Amino acid sequence: MSETHLGEVLTSAPPTLSDAEAMALARAHFGITGAVKRLTSERDLNIRITTPGQAYVLKLANPAEPAEVTDFQTKALLHLEGSGLPVPKVIRTLDGATEVQTPHGTLRLLTYLEGTPQHLTARTPAQARAMAAMAARLTRGLAGFAHPAAGYVLQWDIKQASALRPMLPAVPEDMQALARAALERFDALAPHLAGLRWQVVHNDLNPHNVLVSPDNPDQIAGVLDFGDMVETPLICDAAIAASYCVDPARPLESLLNFARAYHAILPLTAAEAHLFPDLVATRMLTTLTVASARARAYPDNAPYILRNVATAREGLVALAALDRPALLNALEAL
Secondary structure (H helix, E strand, O other), rough: HHHHOOHHHHOOOOOOOOOOHHHHHHHHHHHOOEEEEEEEOOEEEEEEEEEOOEEEEEOOOOOOOOHHHHHHHHHHHHHHOOOOOOOOOOOOOOOOOOOOOOHHHHHHHOOOOEEEEEEHHHOOHHHHHHHHHHHHHHHHOOOOOOOOOOOOOOOOHHHHHHHHHHHHHHOOHHHHHHHHHHHHHHHHHHHHHHOOOOOOOHHHOOOOOOEEEEEEEEEEEEEEEOOOOOEEEEEHHHHHHHHOOOOOHHHHHHHHHHHHHHHHHHHOOHHHHHHHHHHHHHHHHHHHHHHHHHHHHOOOHHHOOOOOOHHHHHHHHHHOOOHHHHHHHHHHHH
């Protein structure tokens, strides 16, 4: 298995920058200074800068990421300004720009959102419903947004799942059969994606990109990391969020719990509802496969890369054991 199957952005190491260099850039371009803390990231360099009145995230894009893709992410956040959604705000430079081209790569400054990372809290049905509602609201907020880079190819985009096949050898041996079966189901449904509703979506609503209220973990307080945005069938975004809300002990109930809450905000078509469970499984397959391949390529960063694999693994096993006719009948009744 070659690293090239992951795509250049996924195989290129994050940019490097010392704390002193980061502060110099923040001061020169944005006029801010403060306490520095490095944040974990799979592809980019993210540094939190805390000032007396506000905390920010200084973001340096991966050098392999095309400039138009970074601009795509920035423009999406600008599109969401005033929407009331809890997403980062783009901070302008001293000259009024939203991005800065530096020798290290494209530099941006966003507001830092406060809250408790969702992955640190107990999963509950109420939290899953709140996540579903937030996913639907965010998709509605991005409706109508267009950008020349929206159609770029990213392996984390569910519709690209057929390209996972060369990476399957990286999947643990005991999951090989299940992974191949999930990919075959995706290959069978893929031709139907073209007839669904398409738009730009967040594409990575996993628990490490979501904040909840410290006082109420069932309340979503923030959505982070728009780095995987892409134009794709909107049901794929719902499937991504749902894949992290499936309770392996109650897969049918938890999947329907999410679907009903999402449907209440953004009603699904019959075709979308029919494909929903297999797309959820496809996201779990993508997480398992891409993470396994990347962990093999970057063993030093393996704990971070593999952070969502256990959830994907358990969920894929649980979904495979479901009574499919019963599940599809329930989804038809949304």
